Amino acid sequence: MSQRGVLIANLGSPAGCDTASVRRYLNEFLMDPHVMDLPWPLRRLIVSAFILPLRPRQSAEAYRAIWRDDVPGSPLIHHTMALAERLRGLTGLKVAVGMRYGAPGLAEGIASLGTVDEILLIPLYPQHAASTRTTTIERVKALTTAPVRVMPPFYARAPFLDAVARLVRETMAADDHVVFSYHGLPERHLRKADPTGSHCLAEADCCETPSNAHATCYRHQCLETTRALVQRLGLLDATGTAPSVPNFSTSFQSRLGRLPWLRPYTDELLSELPRQGVRSVTVACPAFTADNLETLEEIGIRGRATFMDAGGDSFRLAPCLNDDEEWARGVAEWCAEPPV
Secondary structure: OOOEEEEEEEEEEOOOOOHHHHHHHHHHHHOOOOOOOOOHHHHHHHHHHHHOOOHHHHHHHHHHHHOOOOOOOOHHHHHHHHHHHHHHHHHOOEEEEEEEEEOOEHHHHHHHHOOOOEEEEEEOOOOOOHHHHHHHHHHHHHHOOOOEEEOOOOOOOHHHHHHHHHHHHHHOOOOOEEEEEEEOOEHHHHHHHOOOOOOOOOOOOOOOOOOHHHHHOHHHHHHHHHHHHHHHHOOOOOOOOOOOOOOEEEEEEOOOOOOOEOOOEHHHHHHHHHHHOOOEEEEEOOOOOOOOHHHHHHHHHHHHHHHHHOOOOEEEEOOOOOOOHHHHHHHHHHHHOOOO
């Protein structure tokens, strides 16, 4: 009988919330050409001269706001490790954790699997992006001689959508406006990933127009995630369309630099909603499967302050999937699927 090992991969986290640890992490992350897709000399100049002198201290303060004293490591590491432990119990397979940046790294995760006939790589990113999936897949394949089978993006798969919808439903109040906030991406990345070279962002409705580009289009896959969640949450009226006063929005967070990123921006949206009469919101972050700096601090702390300072009355943040039991069962089913 063939021996399958499962490697669940996430983006990673600094080893600690001190400035030096954050600087090392940011340097590794930002020097990845899939993240900052510029020639190496220019990338090195920008990271060393403009980002690393100041940003590590600022980010370290943000990490300290969410760092947990009751468990070792960051929330993202803790939740990913907890999911792996659930999967071991549900599948009986070897299940390892590897982070694209920081520790435990992908090489460490692969080594812990030992000798296997196949590695099932599950990148824990629901939607496709070169800065998450592609860089992780390429790195894993470079680190092992074992056959690697990669779980495709799961943004449209029921186990993911059902579990996210339940957590949002359990968080929101009946009259909440729901904001689906996804990690941002430079517009340039979408155009670069477009295999047709002419579809992505060419027209306002490009994500609704069928195209081969959608297989690698992050924006299309985010909008499809929102559409499916809206249906499950009953945020449409009886005719299947949005009500005259919208009760949900899609936005993008975590932009960096001055180049155009996917819009609308979450921080600007949270500031504008109270001016439109929205006083109560629930924010969900369906691009993330484990809570991390971008969900807990950027949205849960700064996003909350932005909305409340603009005149909001109630702000709720839906948790990520983390090691939710229903979610873990869905991933366990994927682990058992035969090769396609």
